[in-house]
Amino acid sequence: MxxxxxxxxxVVGAGLIGASIGRALTVAxxxxxxxxxxxxxxxxxxxxxxGTTDPVDPADVxxxxxxxxxxxxxxVVAKTLRTYPNATVTDVGSVKSKVLDELWEIDGLDLGRYxxxxxxxxxxxxxxxxxxxxxxxxxxxxxxxxxxxxxxxTADVRRLAEVCGATIVTFDVADHDRxxxxxxxxxxxxxxxxxxxxxxxxxxxxxxxxxxxxxVTRVAASDPGLWRQIIxxxxxxxxxxxxxxxxxxxxxxxxxxDEEAVERILAEGRDGTRVLPxxxxxxxxxxxxxxxxxxxxxxxxxxxxxxxDALGVNVEDLDIDHxxxxxxxYLAISVVWDQVEELTRRIREAGWTVRGG
Amino acid sequence: MxxxxxxxxxVVGAGLIGASIGRALTVAxxxxxxxxxxxxxxxxxxxxxxGTTDPVDPADVxxxxxxxxxxxxxxVVAKTLRTYPNATVTDVGSVKSKVLDELWEIDGLDLGRYxxxxxxxxxxxxxxxxxxxxxxxxxxxxxxxxxxxxxxxTADVRRLAEVCGATIVTFDVADHDRxxxxxxxxxxxxxxxxxxxxxxxxxxxxxxxxxxxxxVTRVAASDPGLWRQIIxxxxxxxxxxxxxxxxxxxxxxxxxxDEEAVERILAEGRDGTRVLPxxxxxxxxxxxxxxxxxxxxxxxxxxxxxxxDALGVNVEDLDIDHxxxxxxxYLAISVVWDQVEELTRRIREAGWTVRGG
Numbered sequence: 001m002x003x004x005x006x007x008x009x010x011v012v013g014a015g016l017i018g019a020s021i022g023r024a025l026t027v028a029x030x031x032x033x034x035x036x037x038x039x040x041x042x043x044x045x046x047x048x049x050x051g052t053t054d055p056v057d058p059a060d061v062x063x064x065x066x067x068x069x070x071x072x073x074x075x076v077v078a079k080t081l082r083t084y085p086n087a088t089v090t091d092v093g094s095v096k097s098k099v100l101d102e103l104w105e106i107d108g109l110d111l112g113r114y115x116x117x118x119x120x121x122x123x124x125x126x127x128x129x130x131x132x133x134x135x136x137x138x139x140x141x142x143x144x145x146x147x148x149x150x151x152x153x154t155a156d157v158r159r160l161a162e163v164c165g166a167t168i169v170t171f172d173v174a175d176h177d178r179x180x181x182x183x184x185x186x187x188x189x190x191x192x193x194x195x196x197x198x199x200x201x202x203x204x205x206x207x208x209x210x211x212x213x214x215x216v217t218r219v220a221a222s223d224p225g226l227w228r229q230i231i232x233x234x235x236x237x238x239x240x241x242x243x244x245x246x247x248x249x250x251x252x253x254x255x256x257x258d259e260e261a262v263e264r265i266l267a268e269g270r271d272g273t274r275v276l277p278x279x280x281x282x283x284x285x286x287x288x289x290x291x292x293x294x295x296x297x298x299x300x301x302x303x304x305x306x307x308x309d310a311l312g313v314n315v316e317d318l319d320i321d322h323x324x325x326x327x328x329x330y331l332a333i334s335v336v337w338d339q340v341e342e343l344t345r346r347i348r349e350a351g352w353t354v355r356g357g
Numbered sequence: 358m359x360x361x362x363x364x365x366x367x368v369v370g371a372g373l374i375g376a377s378i379g380r381a382l383t384v385a386x387x388x389x390x391x392x393x394x395x396x397x398x399x400x401x402x403x404x405x406x407x408g409t410t411d412p413v414d415p416a417d418v419x420x421x422x423x424x425x426x427x428x429x430x431x432x433v434v435a436k437t438l439r440t441y442p443n444a445t446v447t448d449v450g451s452v453k454s455k456v457l458d459e460l461w462e463i464d465g466l467d468l469g470r471y472x473x474x475x476x477x478x479x480x481x482x483x484x485x486x487x488x489x490x491x492x493x494x495x496x497x498x499x500x501x502x503x504x505x506x507x508x509x510x511t512a513d514v515r516r517l518a519e520v521c522g523a524t525i526v527t528f529d530v531a532d533h534d535r536x537x538x539x540x541x542x543x544x545x546x547x548x549x550x551x552x553x554x555x556x557x558x559x560x561x562x563x564x565x566x567x568x569x570x571x572x573v574t575r576v577a578a579s580d581p582g583l584w585r586q587i588i589x590x591x592x593x594x595x596x597x598x599x600x601x602x603x604x605x606x607x608x609x610x611x612x613x614x615d616e617e618a619v620e621r622i623l624a625e626g627r628d629g630t631r632v633l634p635x636x637x638x639x640x641x642x643x644x645x646x647x648x649x650x651x652x653x654x655x656x657x658x659x660x661x662x663x664x665x666d667a668l669g670v671n672v673e674d675l676d677i678d679h680x681x682x683x684x685x686x687y688l689a690i691s692v693v694w695d696q697v698e699e700l701t702r703r704i705r706e707a708g709w710t711v712r713g714g
Contacts, residue, residue: 014562120565132712134650140564169401179562182554187573189609190551192626193602194544199629205536207497208477210631214578216544219569221630224533224623228616231623235613242610245550249603252546256599259585266581266588269549276566293491301675302659302666309659318675318688319660332677340432348536355489 006030008160009058009063009083012076015017016069017092017119019131022050027133037068039310046127053093058084063156068089070229074102081109088156090117094180095233096173102204112150115157118142118176119166134165144173174237181237181267185230188219189248195220201347288340289354292347294329304331307350313339363516364388365413366420369433369439374449375424376488379407382523384490388454388624390418394425402485415441420513423448427586431459438466448469451537452590453501453530469507472514475499475533476523491522498523501530531594538594542587545576546599552577596621645697648712649704651686661688664707670696687712 008031009020022032022045032051042053061084068076072138073093080089087327093099096116120140141161145154161168171179195217198206231238248265253259294300308315317334335343348354365388368379375431379389379402389408401412404478408646411576418441425433430613450456453473462525472710477497498518528536552574588595605622613619651657665672674691692700704712 029507044616045528082385118565125370132708135712142565165505169561171561173382175562176565176567179558179565182558183563183566183570186554187551187570191569191573191622192545192629193605193609194682195626195629196605196622197543197598197602197629198632201536201539201632203632203634204526204528205532206540206632208499209540210477213540214549214633215572215575216548217630217633218572220623220626222627224620224627227622228625231613231619232616237615239610240397241554242606242662245554246603246606246610249606250551253596253599253603254362256596259589260587263581263585264552264576266549268556269552269574269577270579272549272552272554275555275558275560275563275572276571277560277563286403289503292582296543301672302662303660305662309656315658322554353491355487355492 004164006063006156008033009052009065010056010061010080010087011065011067012036012080013048013067013069014041014128015067015126017046017121017134018065018131019045019050019128020121020135021065021067021119021160021164023048023094023131023133024136025160028163029337030063030163037072039274040130045168047129047132048128048131050128050131059086061087063087063160064089065160068093068094069226070233074106074319077103078106079116080107081111081113085110087113088153089114090157090160092117093120094118094184094230094234095177097236100146100173100235109148111148114146115149115152115153116144116146116173117157118144118180119164123138126313139166140169141237142169142171142176144171146173146174161308173321177237178240181234181241183345185234185238188222188227189238190229190245191217191220209344240348251269288337289332289334289342290340290347291330291332293353293355294331301331303341304347304352307347307352308333308343311343311346315341326352363420363513363520364389365418365446366408366422367392367418367437368408368424369393369412369437370423370424371398371407371485371491372424373485373487374478375422376402376407376485377478377490377492378403378422378424378449378476378517380488380490381493381552382591383408384519387420387520388413398485402488405485406490407485407488416443418444420444421446423450424516426583427590428692430456431463434460434471435463435466438468438470440518442467444470446492446508446516447474447517449473449474449476451541451592451694452533452534452588454593455590457503457530468503468505470510471503473501473503473508474518475501475515475532475537476518485512494522496523497526498534498557499526499528499533501528501533503530523540534591534594535597538591538598542591542595543598543602545579545584546588546595547602548577549573620642623628645694646691647687647697647700647704648687648689650710650712653689658688661704664704664709665700668700668703670700676707 009025011018012035022034025032025048034042034045034051034053064084064087066076066080070093079089100332107270119136121135143157158168162163188322202215212230232298252265313335314332344354366382367390368375369392371391371393378492379391382389383406390413391402391408391410403410421437421441421478423433423437423445427450430448476493478492500514515525618703670692672690701711
């Protein structure tokens with residue numbers, strides 16, 4: 001796929017997202033110029049095929065992708081619109097409204113050339129060395145045009161997402177921010193509030209922790225320095241959601257001695273887990289688990305999967321639960337319900353200890 | 358290990374926990390008599406080696422294990438103390454204070470023979486068919502004697518936990534309940550409140566969901582009918598924790614526009630995740646991840662682990678992230694940091710696509 005219409009392009013910010021986009025554009029035949037606040041990052045990204053650090057005539061540039069931290073977005077997008085007078089400019093920030101509102105307040109910007117976007121892909125790694133041209137393949141890429149975005153600029157950003165192999169979804173700016181508040185920012189904050197409570201407890205108390213609290217608090221381990229920027233950028237939508245949760249928590253506290261009322265709130269949460277799309281559109285309830293005891297030594301997983309493989313079942317999901325004391329783990333293998341019984345029987349025949357045996 | 362001192366024993370409630378204890382005691386040579394509100398459950402448990410449904414002379418019984426749902430505990434423990442006049446009685450409920458307080462209010466009970474306990478083991482499966490004599494092997498088993506528990510009764514319950522192969526921890530009743538509120542009941546409620554927010558959103562919005570919200574909301578999928586009993590039984594400790602969280606949430610809402618203040622709260626959550634004991638006492642930070650693309654077909658896991666095995670690395674943890682659209686998954690393999698680079702290189706050499714490539 002050759003994309004002369006997007007060439008030459010500039011990627012501002014050579015981290016995981018910027019360098020991955022640079023690599024995908026380069027593969028598609030686009031001439032990519034990389035810049036970064038830290039020049040050595042751009043050099044590193046260039047060495048892994050994300051583009052070049054050579055200068056480019058600003059007037060020639062067709063597309064600029066701004067891939068910088070949330071707090072820098074407004075400044076860099078504004079500067080970019082001025083520096084590259086003929087380019088479509090997009091950003092890859094995870095929040096859209098606030099940046100747009102602040103851009104509107106800046107005099108003399110040609111905002112017709114700006115279309116925000118939000119590629120939904122891995123953020124657990126950072127830096128250009130983890131960049132991949134397939135990072136966005138079949139991932140959701142939100143395009144969020146605003147009222148003044150030109151059709152040409154919107155088409156350019158669609159083309160960018162297509163070149164990266166992503167699945168395109170168009171969102172209204174405010175709708176996008178409300179949605180990510182619910183499915184990302186607020187769950188992170190709830191995880192943080194839960195994890196914060198652990199600090200008051202002794203190591204003895206924490207020995208009683210099981211897999212539930214580990215799941216709930218996992219995302220709270222992420223970088224507070226990045227998250228403060230995301231939350232600041234989406235404070236409006238986050239506030240609305242948190243106020244609803246705060247009210248619900250107040251209700252729960254008021255009704256804590258009323259088992260029926262408590263169960264209604266618990267059942268709502270259970271129902272909420274059922275509307276989340278499962279793997280390939282299947283609900284989690286479509287799978288059953290076979291829990292196998294696993295000696296914690298090199299090779300045990302390999303032997304187990306050789307045996308599972310011989311049965312021709314399709315493993316839908318895996319979860320390892322390590323015993324914090326004993327040197328074993330429990331591997332929960334999720335398969336469609338029809339296969340649970342046979343998998344259990346045949347795994348046992350192969351000499352493994354299956355929970356429930 | 359033969360345990361004539363605990364023989365004959367009665368297990369009341371032939372679900373996963375009761376039947377597993379019955380099997381462990383039977384293996385140790387204890388004569389076990391099973392009862393259940395639903396007689397057929399006891400019969401099923403007997404057929405898998407958890408004991409017998411034959412009658413026993415109540416005066417002979419040495420130990421009674423009460424393994425019934427939380428709401429039935431007080432009634433069944435009280436009845437059991439009267440029915441078996443010479444037996445030590447324990448329960449396996451996940452909350453201890455409220456049951457004890459209510460037992461004290463019942464006239465004429467010989468509470469010296471009662472010692473509460475709480476074996477920490479799998480509750481994701483239910484029913485006797487999933488019972489295993491090794492369910493408690495090396496798992497934590499909390500013993501929570503009260504001020505009137507006799508030393509002999511406490512020793513009997515210790516012996517029970519030993520026979521089941523568990524690691525014994527002694528807790529004060531109130532301390533236990535505070536600890537499980539923090540590490541289990543409150544994380545579940547936070548998961549429920551987060552999941553409940555999803556109900557207000559469209560399927561389009563929920564397409565933006567990533568692994569974070571799935572982790573946070575996973576435990577909210579559990580049975581509200583069981584959880585309402587657990588929360589009712591531990592309402593005091595749960596209330597204290599939830600009020601602290603509610604206050605913290607109020608602070609966060611008040612300070613939402615103050616990035617420094619927000620970051621302080623986020624950093625506390627991050628610190629909280631670091632005090633949770635990791636696998637075998639290692640902190641999560643001791644591991645790095647290698648993320649491998651995995652075709653979603655039978656056999657791919659087997660082939661991958663054969664290759665991983667050939668390298669002799671010890672897989673510390675696994676996490677599958679399925680792309681909801683594309684027919685591939687990403688398997689995150691956690692290994693000690695020293696092995697990340699070599700594993701990445703050699704997995705690539707074996708023909709796999711590693712994220713970051």
